[in-house]
Amino acid sequence: MNKNGIFVQTALRCFIVAVCSELLFRLFSFATVFDMGLIRITLFSAAYALIAACICSLLPLKAGKTLSFILNWFLPVYAVFQLGYNGLMGHYISLKSAGQGTKVGDYIEPFMNCLRPEWFLLFVSPLLTGLFTLKTKAEREGQRFGLAMFLVMALLVNSIGVYTVHAAQLDSLYNDPAYIAKGFQEFGLGRYLIRDMTSGFRNTQEIAIEENVEEAEPSEDPQIRKIDDTAWIAARDAEQDETIKTIDSYLMNRPSTNFNEMTGVFEGKNFVYLLVESLDYMAFDEQLTPTLCKLMREGWNFSNHYTPRYTCTTGDSGFITEVDLIPDITICTENDFKDNAWPNGIFQQFANAGYSTSAFHNWWDEYYERRTYYANEGCQVYKNYDDLPIQTLTGWQSDLELMELSVPEFINQDKFMTAIITSAMHYPYEKYSVLGTRYLDEINEVHPDYPDAVKSYLSKCMDFDAAMKYLLDELEAAGKLEDTVIMFFNDHHPFELDEQTIADYSFTDFDRMEDLNIDRGQFIIYNAGQPAQEFTGVNSTFDILPTMLNLFNISYDPRLYMGADYFSSKEKVVYMPEGDWITDMGIYFMGSGEFKGREPEQGYKEAISKEIQNMLNISKMIFKSDYFKNRQFITTPKYENAAPAVEARRQAQAAAEERIEEITEGTE
Structure with missing residues (x-):
């Protein structure tokens, strides 16, 4: 040997x-x-x-x-x-x-x-x-x-x-x-x-901060959102912690967004927020899911929406829309920093505006510790599988049952903001599940030749469709349909189904297999009092929170959020977890350095890539330092001026009420 x-x-x-x-x-x-x-x-x-x-x-x-x-x-x-x-x-x-x-x-x-x-x-x-x-x-x-x-x-x-x-x-x-x-x-x-x-x-964050050397002259433009930073500047100058000081300077120097014609369109209305598990274009079928199709057809459809898939997929997609920071791809961010203070979060912002806030989910906190971080975001009531008498089903629970149990919890409140996190459409699709077989007879009548896995997925979608119909019916019966805004978005495409199958059964006017289109998803807002509209500009999960805050005219500082109000003039950028990004100009692929789209100006790609890296680094610093625990006062700024569109609506409403009163008095 x-x-x-x-x-x-x-x-x-x-x-x-x-x-x-x-x-x-x-x-x-x-x-x-x-x-x-x-x-x-x-x-x-x-x-x-x-x-x-x-x-x-x-x-x-x-x-x-x-x-x-x-x-x-x-x-x-x-x-x-x-x-x-x-x-x-x-x-x-x-x-x-x-x-x-x-x-x-x-x-x-x-x-x-x-x-x-x-x-x-x-x-x-x-x-x-x-x-x-x-x-x-x-x-x-x-x-x-x-x-x-x-x-x-x-x-x-x-x-x-x-x-x-x-x-x-x-x-x-x-x-x-x-x-x-x-x-x-x-x-x-x-x-x-x-x-x-x-x-x-290793301490690796390198943040490039551009100090405002020359103070801008005061503007008389009524659309400009005027926020007094005096207290913030004083806190920064007195701060001993260099990390907190760096975050202060970075956020303070970010460009803000102005009021616009959509500011306050939904002011004072109730708000139902739905994070929909595995929702995809495949789910929209006029014969099988008519309610979903109605909401897309009659609501506001943001048709060029992307849902980036970070490490904790569902949890990260929700967390992005709640606090609007970039998750750390190497950890499960919302779990690792669940004890942080989030006064800038969606629940607290609506609570500050006088809303009762609540959230409901049909599973327990097995993967994401929502009970803890929802409370720290300002959610006043959270009920999940541990609290609600939800029937345990093989292959995930019913969204219809979740809706039947949760709607009575909030519908009678004077002013509510509630989040509903679904699970019915979660895989498995390849093996038996109760919801995956519940509507097979109806599906076989319409699509007998579909693969079994696609039929299983559609059957689960039909349960969610029934849940949405129940929600609409209950709101209408309570006389609150026109006074309630329903917003729903997907967390990711349906895992377990291969991407080619998803592409084959999406029936979209774009190729799901091209570029990053597999991550194109749904962002839909429905209010019975608003006409249907389609918005075709690029946007992502990061833009949902500032968009909703603007629509409801909630007092917020746009500089604290990594996304942007869709209706603002600020360029919307989709931040993908592996460094790729998308704008209305085109798509940048980090791995190859290729830019696909309209020819950008010199330095455009480098500037956006640098800013994304800075936002990623600053987000990590905010997470690790529990920044907002020390800066709660900056999350609800007092505007020095009112949004012109809001003032115009208020005056029009007051005039209408005065006219009605005059007519009423004249008939007496």
Whole structure:
């Protein structure tokens, strides 16, 4: 039997397996293999192999062989897990948010269904190198001097790799791997994993703040939202915490938005907010879901709306519309910072305006700790599966039942703002569920040739459609339909259904498989007293909160929110979790640097990318410092002027009431 030292065996095995794993992962994930990033990844792989071999050589022989075996299989298994998770959830996952991996544990079958046969080629290299080492006998090296030399060599190779990072101007991403896919592409699986695990020990936020050197002259334009920053400036100048001070300066220097003709259109009306699980274009069928189609057809349809998929998908989509900051893709933001104060949140803002606030959900807080962070956002009443007598069903609970139980809780209040978080349309679609089979007879009459999984999804959609009909009927019976605004949006497209199936059964006038269209979703506002309108400008989940605050004329400071009121003149930007972004000008793909759309002005792409990075960094700083706990007074500013559109409506209403009174007196 041949004899090789454990150093040689481990170094060769780790290097071969690492390079093969990186090559295959790049091919499967990015459809590319050979670029400058591959040179950097090869250098990092060599450094990793040498360091791993040194460590194994220093351990007792049995322990060294065991560690060598684990290292041989770890990277391929990690690669397959990331590919599968991306296939299931639509994004990669950081180890810092590994708690969300329980989703895979709870839904192992759909996770396994996402695995493609070719991905298992990743296991060939560890298998072959393992078989090779079975024919050789490993022995410990006795020369520590040789190991020290190899360790120095590893550090040298690693330094060259780090130099290429600097040369490619990737220092920011390397120091703070906020974009997972880009990190994999530029640094490789192994190096990204190391940087991800150690990023919490580095202070990496670099915020570019443009100080207003010249104070602008006071404007007489009545549309300008005038906010007095005197108290805020004083607090900033007296602040000892540099992080808080940095946040103060950044937010204070952000451009605000003005009043507009839509300010206060819904002032004083009730508000029902719905976060709809897995809602998609597929759900809108005139014969099967007539209520949904009515709401889209007769309401305000924001038809170019995007729902970015962050790490905690449903939770993050909701959290964005509640506090309007950019989630950290490496963690489950709303859970990690659930104890933060959110006086700027949607519930507290409406509570400040005299609304009774509440929220209802037909599952318990298994994934997202809503009871805690809703309370900190100003939600006065929260009831979920633990509080409501909801029937437990196989494959998620009924939204119709949720509506039947929750509507009586708020409909008789004088002025209510309530959030309803649904679950009926959640997968599984590939296997049995109660709601997935409840309406199959009706579906088979209309679409007998549809795949079973699509039928299951549509059956679940019909339950939600019935829930919305119940809501409309109850509001009308209570005489509150015209005085209530219903807003609903999707959290993400239906997971488990493959993207091609979603595209085939969406029946949209755009290709769901093109660009980032798989993440185009629904944002619909319905009020029986308003005419139907379609708004075609680009917008996203980030724009929902400031848009609704403006429509209800709630006192807020636009500078505190990362999105923008849709009806303002400020450019709307869709921030995707991996660094891509979309505006009305076009789409920017961070991975390739390609811009697809109208030719922008010089510096346009760089300016938006820089501002998004700043907003991401400032959001992290706000989360970690619990910023609004120290700055609650800035979240409900007192305007120095009133919105002209609001004043005009109030005067018109007063005149109408006066005219009615005159007519009434004349008939007596």
